[in-house]
Amino acid sequence: MNNYQWIWSYVKKNKKKVITATLILLANSFFVVIIPILSGRLIDEVIENNQVQLLVPILLAMVGATLIRTVTRYIYQLLYEKVGQDAQFDIRQDMYKKLQELDFDFFNHNRVGDIMARMTGDMDAIRHFVSWVCYNIAECVVWFVVAIIVMMNIDWKLTLGLVAVTPIIFIFTQKMSRAAHPVFLEIRESFSRLNSMVEENISGNRVVKAFSREEYEIEKFNHFNNDYQKRNLDSANVSKKYLPWLDGFAGMLAVITLLLGGLFVIQGSMTIGDLVAFNGFMWLLNMPMRMSGWLINDVQRFNASCVKIRNLLKTEPQIRVEERKQTKKISGYVTFKNVSFAFSDDPETQILKNVSFAVRPGQTVGILGETGSGKSTLVNLIARFYDPTEGEVLIDHVNAKEWPVRKLRNQISMVMQDIFLFSNTIEENISFGKPFLNIEQIQRVAAIADAHNFIVRMPEGYNTIVGERGVGLSGGQKQRISLARALAKDPSILILDDTTSAVDMETESKIQKELNQLTEDKTTFIIAHRISSVRDADFILVLDKGEVKEQGTHMELVAKKGLYYDVYKRQLGLVEQEEGGATIGP
Numbered sequence: 001m002n003n004y005q006w007i008w009s010y011v012k013k014n015k016k017k018v019i020t021a022t023l024i025l026l027a028n029s030f031f032v033v034i035i036p037i038l039s040g041r042l043i044d045e046v047i048e049n050n051q052v053q054l055l056v057p058i059l060l061a062m063v064g065a066t067l068i069r070t071v072t073r074y075i076y077q078l079l080y081e082k083v084g085q086d087a088q089f090d091i092r093q094d095m096y097k098k099l100q101e102l103d104f105d106f107f108n109h110n111r112v113g114d115i116m117a118r119m120t121g122d123m124d125a126i127r128h129f130v131s132w133v134c135y136n137i138a139e140c141v142v143w144f145v146v147a148i149i150v151m152m153n154i155d156w157k158l159t160l161g162l163v164a165v166t167p168i169i170f171i172f173t174q175k176m177s178r179a180a181h182p183v184f185l186e187i188r189e190s191f192s193r194l195n196s197m198v199e200e201n202i203s204g205n206r207v208v209k210a211f212s213r214e215e216y217e218i219e220k221f222n223h224f225n226n227d228y229q230k231r232n233l234d235s236a237n238v239s240k241k242y243l244p245w246l247d248g249f250a251g252m253l254a255v256i257t258l259l260l261g262g263l264f265v266i267q268g269s270m271t272i273g274d275l276v277a278f279n280g281f282m283w284l285l286n287m288p289m290r291m292s293g294w295l296i297n298d299v300q301r302f303n304a305s306c307v308k309i310r311n312l313l314k315t316e317p318q319i320r321v322e323e324r325k326q327t328k329k330i331s332g333y334v335t336f337k338n339v340s341f342a343f344s345d346d347p348e349t350q351i352l353k354n355v356s357f358a359v360r361p362g363q364t365v366g367i368l369g370e371t372g373s374g375k376s377t378l379v380n381l382i383a384r385f386y387d388p389t390e391g392e393v394l395i396d397h398v399n400a401k402e403w404p405v406r407k408l409r410n411q412i413s414m415v416m417q418d419i420f421l422f423s424n425t426i427e428e429n430i431s432f433g434k435p436f437l438n439i440e441q442i443q444r445v446a447a448i449a450d451a452h453n454f455i456v457r458m459p460e461g462y463n464t465i466v467g468e469r470g471v472g473l474s475g476g477q478k479q480r481i482s483l484a485r486a487l488a489k490d491p492s493i494l495i496l497d498d499t500t501s502a503v504d505m506e507t508e509s510k511i512q513k514e515l516n517q518l519t520e521d522k523t524t525f526i527i528a529h530r531i532s533s534v535r536d537a538d539f540i541l542v543l544d545k546g547e548v549k550e551q552g553t554h555m556e557l558v559a560k561k562g563l564y565y566d567v568y569k570r571q572l573g574l575v576e577q578e579e580g581g582a583t584i585g586p
């Protein structure tokens with residue numbers, strides 16, 4: 001399918017509007033050509049033949065034709081605009097749906113700025129093509145053809161003289177089109193890079209300021225800005241190279257008309273009125289030639305944007321969000337059977353190696369390990385953000401791949417390490433996974449997450465806007481709101497990835513007590529660096545470079561005197577120092 005067939009698939013639902021607009025455009029061409037004909041008649045009949053009584057009717061006809069031409073043009077312009085806006089609306093919706101469908105792997109490899117450039121600039125290039133470029137091309141073609149037919153009827157010799165120039169113009173437009181295509185692709189790429197850079201700078205503005213790297217960022221921006229400018233200048237150079245020729249040939253038409261036409265009038269084979277009419281038709285031939293260069297640029301911009309948008313729409317997630325046969329509620333059995341995993345961009349490096357364990361509903365699993373040992377990756381496999389490269393993850397004894405992804409994720413709550421709150425009220429943020437919760441239910445989960453007390457002290461309580469454009473929250477406060485959000489979903493499986501790392505130990509133990517009651521029937525995974533966060537778990541997995549090196553309860557692992565015991569000893573020492581030598585038993 002080429003780009004034109006593709007855009008037609010979005011436009012065809014408005015087929016009637018397109019046909020109506022095109023018919024009006026065709027009818028409009030009658031009023032476009034009638035005006036030069038009337039001006040020719042005015043010269044021949046009124047001035048040459050002295051038929052003064054025809055002056056007013058001809059003038060009225062000219063005014064009427066101009067009026068109808070203006071009104072009908074306005075109508076079809078509006079219709080094309082509506083079709084373009086509808087197509088843009090549908091494509092934008094498809095893109096947004098696609099973005100919801102795409103998985104972690106896609107977002108790992110695509111920059112936000114690049115995606116935003118597609119959703120904005122590229123979308124607009126497509127709307128511009130349907131709403132403006134299409135009818136301009138149609139106008140150019142129709143007016144050109146109609147003008148030629150009428151001119152042939154008036155004087156075929158002079159018309160042939162003018163038409164002789166058109167093949168040269170055709171060759172130039174073809175050359176320009178070929179030269180412009182790669183340049184416009186590069187412009188779109190460069191715009192994406194510029195957009196991504198600015199997006200990253202804005203998101204990371206605090207880091208930039210903290211490291212006083214403003215100058216470096218400005219230099220970096222200038223580099224991308226220069227590149228974007230250069231690409232645009234390249235496109236201007238293509239235009240500069242060809243447009244003067246197109247303009248020049250278009251200008252030659254006037255010279256040919258005056259030269260040949262003048263000669264014919266002197267010879268008496270043509271009337272002055274016909275020559276005036278011919279001259280009036282000149283812009284109908286001129287305009288398509290002059291416009292062709294600009295239209296080619298717009299068509300190439302459309303093609304470049306189509307490539308970017310269609311590539312996104314064509315991208316398939318590795319994990320398909322489609323309905324499979326399992327539809328029952330999850331009880332919470334989680335089993336890893338010889339699971340290994342590598343990211344798609346680095347298949348050689350195994351992030352998880354031969355991981356096996358089994359959890360029953362209601363059990364709590366602690367996961368401990370150095371940073372980068374694969375803890376987050378392991379829990380990401382449970383919610384199917386990725387699928388294992390080897391082995392199986394079983395949920396309720398059924399391969400996770402057999403579960404419909406949305407149903408599976410609906411029953412799993414995850415508090416991720418990178419906390420993201422939407423620019424919305426605290427209430428809406430907490431009930432994000434389970435809309436229509438009443439305020440009592442929201443307050444209950446907030447209390448369990450030890451968030452209720454600080455929320456009610458905020459200016460608007462639960463209606464306080466947080467997130468990007470809202471009030472600032474501390475790291476610990478954000479963690480507690482996101483814990484409340486996870487609990488609000490009342491999941492069968494609860495995953496807490498470093499959820500209490502930013503809260504003090506006292507608050508952590510308060511939260512744990514509350515959680516213990518709430519999670520009696522849930523399977524809970526707690527990833528933590530602090531022994532205190534996992535010591536009460538039913539069993540603990542100790543990860544080292546993607547392998548489960550130790551597995552057991554706190555007491556068993558301490559007794560084993562292995563990796564876990566080393567961490568325990570180190571942390572115990574720290575606590576002892578903090579508490580002035582008080583001993584904490586296993």
Ligand SMILES: Nc1ncnc2c1ncn2[C@@H]1O[C@H](COP(=O)(O)OP(=O)(O)OP(=O)(O)O)[C@@H](O)[C@H]1O
Nearest residue numbers: 108343351369370371372373374375376377378417
């Ligand atoms: N998208 C990715 N592509 C390639 N490698 C990745 C990706 N995400 C993580 N990794 C790598 O996978 C390894 C495990 O990462 P993971 O986030 O699971 O570790 P972790 O144990 O949770 O670490 P931390 O305690 O710091 O959160 C790391 O070496 C990391 O560099």
